[in-house]
Amino acid sequence: MSTGSNGSVRYGYKASAEQFAPRVLLDYAIQAERLGFDAVAISDHIQPWRHHGGHAPMALVWLGALAERTDRVTLATSVLTPTLRYQPAVVAHAFATLACLAPGRVLLGVGSGEAMNETPVTGTAWPKFRERSARLAEAVELIRALWTAERVSFEGSYYRTDKATIYDRPERPVPIYIAAGGPRAASLAGRLGDGFICTSGKGESLYRELLDGVASGAREAGRDAAAIGKMIELKVSYDHDESYARDACRPWAALALTAEEKAGTEDPIEMERLAERALDRAHTRFIVSADPDAVVEQVDFYVGLGFTELIFHFPGDDQSRALEQFAADVLPRMRAGWS
Secondary structure (H helix, E strand, O other): OOOOOOOOOEEEEEEOOOOOOHHHHHHHHHHHHHOOOOEEEEOOOOOOOOOOOOOOOOHHHHHHHHHHHOOOOEEEEOOEOOOOOOOHHHHHHHHHHHHHHOOOOEEEEEOOOOHHHHHHHHOOOOOOHHHHHHHHHHHHHHHHHHHHOOOEEEEOOOOEEEEEOOOOOOOOOOOEEEEOOOHHHHHHHHHHOOEEEEEOOOOHHHHHHHHHHHHHHHHHOOOOHHHOEEEEEEEEEEOOOHHHHHHOOHHHHHHHOOHHHHOOOOOHHHHHHHHHOOHHHHHHHOEEEOOHHHHHHHHHHHHHHOOOEEEEEOOOOOHHHHHHHHHHHOHHHHHHHOO
16 A cells, blocks of 8 residues: 555545444445545444444455445555454455455554453453564464465464465465554564554654654564555544534544543443543544645644555544545645645
């Protein structure tokens, strides 16, 4: 996903599975391709951020439908956890099939997971970061082995296979991007990932720390950090009516909660209750504007840091309105400025 129609930057649409029913979300993704977006990335949650009115379509099934309804966009997860709710071999199998259906269009974005999406299904205690990171590294190793070899017997600390073969595989393995919210995860992305993923709105110092972590991990593995893809989910609420743009952020108030406020929360009902307290600051995690040049200027900060794969997350319930206005007003300025 590192080369777009203008030779440098690619523009994607974040399909918010927590907010929309499967077919509605599919229609929005199809619209995004028609409007010129280069990629569609879907989150993979089994539980949404809110219980009432929330959604959680399964990403693996949904991406198969999107593959058949589109011709050009990259099909990505941002992100999926291949370690607890899913076994890595199952993820390898699913994405190999998807890549056969949509050759050259698939990207597997992975992360170490969230308790709300794993422990209610597994019924097990939420592992510490060290274990989650070790599981993720081992899962990536196993997935790649299954994509490139036959009769794979794997003996890891967490996962095992015995002469396992995936019979339908793409000619080229699917790129794997690793999500990072801190320097240790960023280092893992630098060591093992074809790319890394993070989200916007958290302060300049963190992004420099993350990029340093990617570079450090790449050096440890003898890899070229410049060759590692850099994807960021950009939270943007753009509308001709700025008050509408601000109010459109309210469904995502949970993103404004501090780590301390939401610590240990695994229940969508409880998360919804906590988010109600943050409605007045829901907009703080988004770029909110009615001025397309102002949006470009704020996104330019991230491009300047080296992010070239931009996935835009629009918060409002009227995604068609957001897509149409953004594609008409903002995308042309971005393509002209970063060509």
